[in-house]
Amino acid sequence: MDILGKTTYGEGRKAVNDLFSDGLLFTTLTKVGKRLIQFKNVSKIYPNGTIGLKNINLQIEDGEFVVIVGLSGAGKSTLLRSVNRLIEISEGEISIHGESITKAKGNELYRIRRDIGMIFQNFNLVKRSSVMRNVLSGRVGYHSTLRMILGLFPKQDKELAIEALKRVNLVEKAYVRADQLSGGQQQRVSIARALAQEAKIVLADEPVASLDPLTTKQVMEDLLRINQELNITMIVNLHSIDLAREYATRIIGLKDGEVVFDGPVIEATNDTFTSIYGQDMRKNEMKRAAK
Numbered sequence: 001m002d003i004l005g006k007t008t009y010g011e012g013r014k015a016v017n018d019l020f021s022d023g024l025l026f027t028t029l030t031k032v033g034k035r036l037i038q039f040k041n042v043s044k045i046y047p048n049g050t051i052g053l054k055n056i057n058l059q060i061e062d063g064e065f066v067v068i069v070g071l072s073g074a075g076k077s078t079l080l081r082s083v084n085r086l087i088e089i090s091e092g093e094i095s096i097h098g099e100s101i102t103k104a105k106g107n108e109l110y111r112i113r114r115d116i117g118m119i120f121q122n123f124n125l126v127k128r129s130s131v132m133r134n135v136l137s138g139r140v141g142y143h144s145t146l147r148m149i150l151g152l153f154p155k156q157d158k159e160l161a162i163e164a165l166k167r168v169n170l171v172e173k174a175y176v177r178a179d180q181l182s183g184g185q186q187q188r189v190s191i192a193r194a195l196a197q198e199a200k201i202v203l204a205d206e207p208v209a210s211l212d213p214l215t216t217k218q219v220m221e222d223l224l225r226i227n228q229e230l231n232i233t234m235i236v237n238l239h240s241i242d243l244a245r246e247y248a249t250r251i252i253g254l255k256d257g258e259v260v261f262d263g264p265v266i267e268a269t270n271d272t273f274t275s276i277y278g279q280d281m282r283k284n285e286m287k288r289a290a291k
């Protein structure tokens with residue numbers, strides 16, 4: 001190192017070699033490589049015999065904004081909910097950051113799930129509780145049951161909740177009852193709840209299906225912002241081709257439980273959508289989008 005504290009090229013290379021020789025860099029690289037969601041030969045057959053998913057093989061990297069599209073019944077919710085085991089798969093394995101959630105039990109399952117936030121079409125808020133209480137509920141996984149029954153959240157949790165509300169521009173609503181908020185605001189509270197949870201992955205199942213176009217935009221922009229600013233991986237089920245094109249970095253098309261398209265948004269052409277949705281559906285969607 002010279003007197004200004006700069007590392008010369010030779011020294012830098014030596015430092016890298018040293019890291020390699022004691023295995024540090026290797027460990028670091030493998031850890032980075034593990035930060036993803038992996039589906040290996042995943043199938044789901046519901047108890048009544050309906051096939052939900054058929055031999056899914058996917059790998060989703062950290063920080064991706066994945067939109068899953070497909071007709072009603074294609075398996076979008078089944079795929080999304082199998083990530084955090086809201087739905088138990090019948091075959092195959094899903095791992096998250098290198099750990100099998102499929103095989104996980106007890107505390108291990110609890111810990112893996114803590115990294116995964118979930119956003120639903122109907123918001124899933126406790127309507128009679130304040131916005132703050134709803135956001136704080138994202139912290140439940142970090143504390144003992146007794147503490148949570150008594151509602152004793154530490155000060156740091158309250159600070160986290162306020163930070164989360166600031167990110168979705170709702171801090172002024174912190175002490176308002178959740179059911180006094182508009183639909184879009186309620187959905188942004190559920191985004192704040194996932195942020196307070198310190199989720200590294202957010203699964204959103206039709207997050208804007210019950211919202212008007214303007215509110216839809218606000219909610220999608222919030223999801224995009226937290227994806228870009230906090231590097232939170234997004235997996236979002238959407239019905240709208242238009243929204244998928246606008247927000248996704250990668251589109252996965254499902255049909256009858258199978259992946260029929262998987263690629264970056266620029267590769268998702270009109271023909272791609274026709275093959276996912278069928279000719280008539282795509283035309284309807286295009287007409288709707290043009291309005």
Ligand SMILES: Nc1ncnc2c1ncn2[C@@H]1O[C@H](COP(=O)(O)OP(=O)(O)OP(=O)(O)O)[C@@H](O)[C@H]1O
Pocket residue numbers: 046047048050051052070071072073074075076077078079
């Ligand atoms: N609990 C269940 N029991 C039996 N079959 C189910 C169950 N849940 C879903 N299915 C079936 O599994 C298939 C995939 O359903 P899924 O809900 O994943 O579709 P989707 O793409 O999310 O549809 P939508 O756009 O309507 O939400 C469908 O044929 C559906 O009828």
Ligand SMILES: [Mg+2]
Pocket residue numbers: 076077078205237
């Ligand atoms: Mg669904």
